[in-house]
Amino acid sequence: MLGLDISARRVKLLELSHHGATSSVTAYASEMLPAGSVHDAHIEDAEAVARAVRAAVVKSGTRTRHAAIAVSGPSVISKIIRMPADLSDTEIEQQIEVDAETYLSQPLRDVFLDFQILEADPRDARFNRVLLVACRRETVELRIAAMEMAGLTVGLVDVEEYALQNACSLLDRANTGRDSWFAVFDVGALDTRLTVQQGARSRYTRALDFGGQAIAEALTRHHGLSDIQQLHSQLRTGELTVEDIAADIDIFAEALAHRVEQSLRFFLSANAESNQAIDRVVVTGGVARYPGLADAIAARLPWRVTLGDPLAGMSIAASARRNHVDDEAPSLMIAAGLALRGQT
Numbered sequence: 001m002l003g004l005d006i007s008a009r010r011v012k013l014l015e016l017s018h019h020g021a022t023s024s025v026t027a028y029a030s031e032m033l034p035a036g037s038v039h040d041a042h043i044e045d046a047e048a049v050a051r052a053v054r055a056a057v058v059k060s061g062t063r064t065r066h067a068a069i070a071v072s073g074p075s076v077i078s079k080i081i082r083m084p085a086d087l088s089d090t091e092i093e094q095q096i097e098v099d100a101e102t103y104l105s106q107p108l109r110d111v112f113l114d115f116q117i118l119e120a121d122p123r124d125a126r127f128n129r130v131l132l133v134a135c136r137r138e139t140v141e142l143r144i145a146a147m148e149m150a151g152l153t154v155g156l157v158d159v160e161e162y163a164l165q166n167a168c169s170l171l172d173r174a175n176t177g178r179d180s181w182f183a184v185f186d187v188g189a190l191d192t193r194l195t196v197q198q199g200a201r202s203r204y205t206r207a208l209d210f211g212g213q214a215i216a217e218a219l220t221r222h223h224g225l226s227d228i229q230q231l232h233s234q235l236r237t238g239e240l241t242v243e244d245i246a247a248d249i250d251i252f253a254e255a256l257a258h259r260v261e262q263s264l265r266f267f268l269s270a271n272a273e274s275n276q277a278i279d280r281v282v283v284t285g286g287v288a289r290y291p292g293l294a295d296a297i298a299a300r301l302p303w304r305v306t307l308g309d310p311l312a313g314m315s316i317a318a319s320a321r322r323n324h325v326d327d328e329a330p331s332l333m334i335a336a337g338l339a340l341r342g343q344t
Helices: 046-060 089-104 137-149 160-171 213-222 228-237 242-270 293-298 318-322 325-331 333-341
Strands: 002-006 010-019 022-032 066-071 076-084 111-120 127-136 153-159 181-187 192-198 201-208 280-285 304-307
Touching (some): 010 046, 022 318, 022 325, 111 137, 137 153, 153 333, 160 181, 160 192, 160 333, 201 242, 213 242
Parallel strands (some): 002 066
Antiparallel strands (some): 076 127, 111 127
């Protein structure tokens, strides 16, 4: 399946192929969305989204017509519940349906829901910890409708938070088998997602009201560029250098570092008894394309800071390279997490 990330500003399409223990990039493309097409993670104009998806499919050259998509925002409810360990999946599903309105505070007919058994309850082995996730039907159905208008069939619907966690396994390949703790800050245009990982397992998540749109607009304005696309092009070609953007990057790095430290201090204080230690901070998202950003953030934090690339080390098809997947890779965490689901 294709991994399709529908954000507030863009549609990003990514297709991965699996060869033994390695993956490769088969296809990639992205398309800008008209302003207002998606607002607060809700599709406002399904036809506009469908046109962008269709254009991305054509540009990518893929022949795959099955897609993995994701939902997010206030329409998604996620909680961990306890269920008797001796229940089968069918029995758990039946019990959840009986108690759904208690768990979700809304009628079952208004949502799609799913569950996953996580682990035995550490306090009582007679019970399992079960992840219950629900999303408003309208949110899911609008995304599916947009995909169908674009000529695609939806194979699965994930949650962006879990797609991000799935992609973190690609960032930690060098530490396979280790229990290293690292924090990933995926900086989008309007917000940032934090996940604290212990190896491949997420231990803490949080959404931050902070994004990279402000720095993109500041750089576009200060250098007299027509739009953000031109900014990205000049960064890619080197027409804009580290020195050219240093002043704006310094201001942005100060603000981002403050949010990073504030979030991680909160996590560490809440887990003080277990002596958690963060090995490194990984920054992903479109802001990772800005030269000098990692050093500027690292200078303000007590943790090692790196830029994350979920596609690092993968072979890449020529058509994907022509669409600049190398440059866009740090912003493809959600798309990569969904594309990995397409391999299972």
